[in-house]
Amino acid sequence: MNMKKTIVSVLSISTLSFSLMGMASAKETANVTVNSFPSGFQTLDVISIQNYDLPMRVGEERTVYNAAATRYWTDNQSVASVSSSGLVTAHSRGDATITLYKGTSVLGQVFVKVW
Numbered sequence: 001m002n003m004k005k006t007i008v009s010v011l012s013i014s015t016l017s018f019s020l021m022g023m024a025s026a027k028e029t030a031n032v033t034v035n036s037f038p039s040g041f042q043t044l045d046v047i048s049i050q051n052y053d054l055p056m057r058v059g060e061e062r063t064v065y066n067a068a069a070t071r072y073w074t075d076n077q078s079v080a081s082v083s084s085s086g087l088v089t090a091h092s093r094g095d096a097t098i099t100l101y102k103g104t105s106v107l108g109q110v111f112v113k114v115w
Contacts, residue, residue, distance in 0.1 A: 051108045054098075056080070056090040057115050063087050064110045069100040080112045090114040 056062060064072065065086035072082040076096035082088050088098060093114050100107040 071101040073099045
């Protein structure tokens with residue numbers, strides 16, 4: 001009977017320590033995706049909380065601010081630029097993708113179409 005209690009205690013302590021350390025339990029699943037960007041930047045985990053279209057006219061400014069974002073990046077600076085605070089400025093006709101980051105994780109992308 002003591003052996004059974006010892007095993008249960010060890011398993012309980014292991015489960016508790018994994019939970020406190022943030023490791024996945026048997027019930028949790030993880031989807032890991034590797035994304036590469038033209039800048040050579042890669043991420044292993046993507047947290048998609050913000051993906052949408054943003055139609056704009058040349059000269060227009062709109063915000064894509066997200067409180068969780070730590071950095072913004074545009075793939076086409078000549079079409080649409082983005083400030084460090086998430087303000088997008090449309091410069092010329094075309095398409096651009098604004099990527100929002102939190103550290104090295106991608107929060108989402110905003111697809112800008114400038115008319």
